[in-house]
Amino acid sequence: MALDHAILVSLTERAASGYDLARRFDASIGYFWPASHQQIYKVLGRMQEAGWVESTVHEQHGRPDKKNYAITAAGEAELDRWATVPSGREALRSDFAVKLRGFRDREAILTDTRARRADHVARLAEYEASEKRFYPDPSALDGAGLGAWLALRGGIHTEERGIEWCDEILTALEGRGSR
Amino acid sequence: MALDHAILVSLTERAASGYDLARRFDASIGYFWPASHQQIYKVLGRMQEAGWVESTVHEQHGRPDKKNYAITAAGEAELDRWATVPSGREALRSDFAVKLRGFRDREAILTDTRARRADHVARLAEYEASEKRFYPDPSALDGAGLGAWLALRGGIHTEERGIEWCDEILTALEGRGSR
DNA sequence: CGTCCATATGCAACGAAGTTCATAAGGGTC
DNA sequence: GACCCTTATGAACTTCGTTGCATATGGACG
Numbered sequence: 145m146a147l148d149h150a151i152l153v154s155l156t157e158r159a160a161s162g163y164d165l166a167r168r169f170d171a172s173i174g175y176f177w178p179a180s181h182q183q184i185y186k187v188l189g190r191m192q193e194a195g196w197v198e199s200t201v202h203e204q205h206g207r208p209d210k211k212n213y214a215i216t217a218a219g220e221a222e223l224d225r226w227a228t229v230p231s232g233r234e235a236l237r238s239d240f241a242v243k244l245r246g247f248r249d250r251e252a253i254l255t256d257t258r259a260r261r262a263d264h265v266a267r268l269a270e271y272e273a274s275e276k277r278f279y280p281d282p283s284a285l286d287g288a289g290l291g292a293w294l295a296l297r298g299g300i301h302t303e304e305r306g307i308e309w310c311d312e313i314l315t316a317l318e319g320r321g322s323r
Numbered sequence: 324m325a326l327d328h329a330i331l332v333s334l335t336e337r338a339a340s341g342y343d344l345a346r347r348f349d350a351s352i353g354y355f356w357p358a359s360h361q362q363i364y365k366v367l368g369r370m371q372e373a374g375w376v377e378s379t380v381h382e383q384h385g386r387p388d389k390k391n392y393a394i395t396a397a398g399e400a401e402l403d404r405w406a407t408v409p410s411g412r413e414a415l416r417s418d419f420a421v422k423l424r425g426f427r428d429r430e431a432i433l434t435d436t437r438a439r440r441a442d443h444v445a446r447l448a449e450y451e452a453s454e455k456r457f458y459p460d461p462s463a464l465d466g467a468g469l470g471a472w473l474a475l476r477g478g479i480h481t482e483e484r485g486i487e488w489c490d491e492i493l494t495a496l497e498g499r500g501s502r
Numbered sequence: 503c504g505t506c507c508a509t510a511t512g513c514a515a516c517g518a519a520g521t522t523c524a525t526a527a528g529g530g531t532c
Numbered sequence: 533g534a535c536c537c538t539t540a541t542g543a544a545c546t547t548c549g550t551t552g553c554a555t556a557t558g559g560a561c562g
Contacts, residue, residue, distance in 0.1 A: 145547090145548090146416070146418050146421065147548080147549090149418075149421060149422075149425070150421045152425070153421055153424055153425030156425065161510075161511090162510080162511070162512090163509070163510050163511075173421070173424065175415075175420075176415065176416070176417045176420035176421050176424065177416055177417070177420075177421050178414045178416070179549085180549080180550070180551090181510090181511085181512090182512075182513085182549090182550080182551085183548080183549060183550085185511065185512055185513095186512085186513095186548095186549095189512090204509090204510085206509095206557060206558060207508095207509055207510065207556090207557070207558080208509065208510035208511060208555090208556065208557080209510075209511085210509090210510070210511090211510090211511080223425060223427060224427060224428070226422075227422065227425075227427040227428040227431045227432075228428060228431045230434070230435050230438060231418040231419045231422055231435055231439075232418075233439065233442050234415075234416065234417055234418065234419070235357045236354075236355065236481065237325070237355070237356055237357070237413065238355045238356070238413055238477070239325050239328075239410040239411075239413065240410045240413070241354075241355035241356075241474045241477050241478075242325065242328060242329045242332055242352070242355050242356050242474075243328075243405075243406065243410055244470045244471075244473050244474040244477070245332055245352065245355065245470055245471050245474040246328070246331070246332030246335065246402060246406075246467075246470065247466055247467050247469060247470025247471070248402060248403060248406040249403070249406040249407060252406045252407045253406075253470075255409070256409055256410055259409060260410075260412065263412050282495075287426060288425075288426050290426060290495060290496075291423045291424055291425065291426025291432075292423075292424050292426070294423050294491070294492050294495060295420045295421075295423040295424040297488065297491055297492075298417070298420050298423070298488050299420075301484045301487055301488045301491075302415065302484060304484070305480045305481065305483070305484035306480075308480055309476065309477050309480045312473070312476055312480075313473050313476075316461075316469060316473060317469075324517090324518085325518095326518085326519085340540075340541090341540080341541070341542090342539070342540050342541080358519085359519085359520070359521090360540090360541085360542090361519095361520085361521085361522095361541095361542075361543085362518085362519065362520080364541065364542055364543095365519095365542085365543095368542090383539090383540090386526095386527070386528080386538095386539055386540070387525090387526065387527075387539065387540035387541065388540075388541085389539090389540070389541095390540090390541080
């Protein structure tokens with residue numbers, strides 16, 4: 145049910161077509177809730193039936209028609225309701241941690257860990273670039289901007305800790321001889 | 324497909340019934356891959372057909388019979404194969420981050436954040452107790468023990484990072500007046 | 503000229519995971 | 533005596549997400 149709310153949040157920022165949303169989900173909002181375009185179209189259809197969003201079709205020349213979705217009053221009400229529901233802890237499901245726990249192949253883990261570390265570094269750079277660009281002065285933020293910045297800070301913390309963990313693994317495994 | 328491997332890893336540590344596994348998943352292994360007993364029974368059945376595990380029935384008096392599962396050579400081979408498959412980055416799906424991003428109700432977010440912080444603190448205490456109890460001298464570890472300790476370290480990093488993030492949110496939101 | 507990419511929308515099939523329910527015996531609590 | 537907890541296994545249903553496919557046009561690359 146949470147993709148519904150992620151889409152609604154995105155639509156409060158600006159009305160959009162399914163295609164636009166899919167691209168947003170490849171970046172910003174998708175950092176915290178990844179989604180494919182198929183999934184997005186499905187949920188948009190469901191939410192339109194529920195009356196949370198409404199669409200207007202824009203004809204285009206040389207391109208497929210575009211359906212622009214906007215959030216309705218009912219959609220806003222749903223977001224308000226959702227805001228008061230406590231959000232339980234996220235279940236962490238880590239293939240990698242299970243693999244570590246079942247330690248079998250030292251070289252494979254090292255390779256995996258180095259790749260993960262590089263991935264964390266790249267993602268962290270993205271986040272930090274976003275922070276610098278969109279929130280250069282956090283103390284001046286309020287409301288929506290403040291929330292978006294705090295969400296991004298969460299991403300930054302996640303990547304920083306991921307890097308620390310990888311370094312700890314590398315130190316522990318490289319420091320000793322073969323298994 | 325990853326629950327399969329989590330169960331196999333657990334069975335390499337010690338053979339067990341579905342019920343035993345369900346309890347393990349409520350603690351240790353379940354920290355990184357939560358699963359319900361229904362899910363576990365389903366996967367055990369599937370894996371037995373695939374020949375990765377085998378079961379022996381133990382009759383009990385006054386209690387339902389028990390099916391004890393052990394990993395087979397084919398199961399071990401599957402784990403070896405799986406160990407060499409790089410484990411891509413985990414998609415992070417955070418209801419809470421989406422809620423922050425869609426900042427609507429300051430009080431609701433504060434309440435939520437305080438609850439999350441308490442949860443992280445409690446979980447961190449559990450992890451640290453485990454670490455002290457099972458891995459008092461990490462430098463002496465090797466093989467399976469080393470992997471299990473490093474996995475636990477990952478959990479510890481996750482909770483510490485979660486607490487930091489909550490504190491950052493609380494500081495930012497409490498520091499300013501109402502929305 | 504053929505192939506790939508961007509724009510734009512979707513359906514169908516499948517798999518993984520969560521929720522609810524069923525069954526069965528013994529022991530403890532109100 | 534009625535109800536709940538622990539032990540023990542599992543089926544049925546639903547929801548969510550992934551993967552593959554379908555369709556249509558225009559522009560860039562080789």
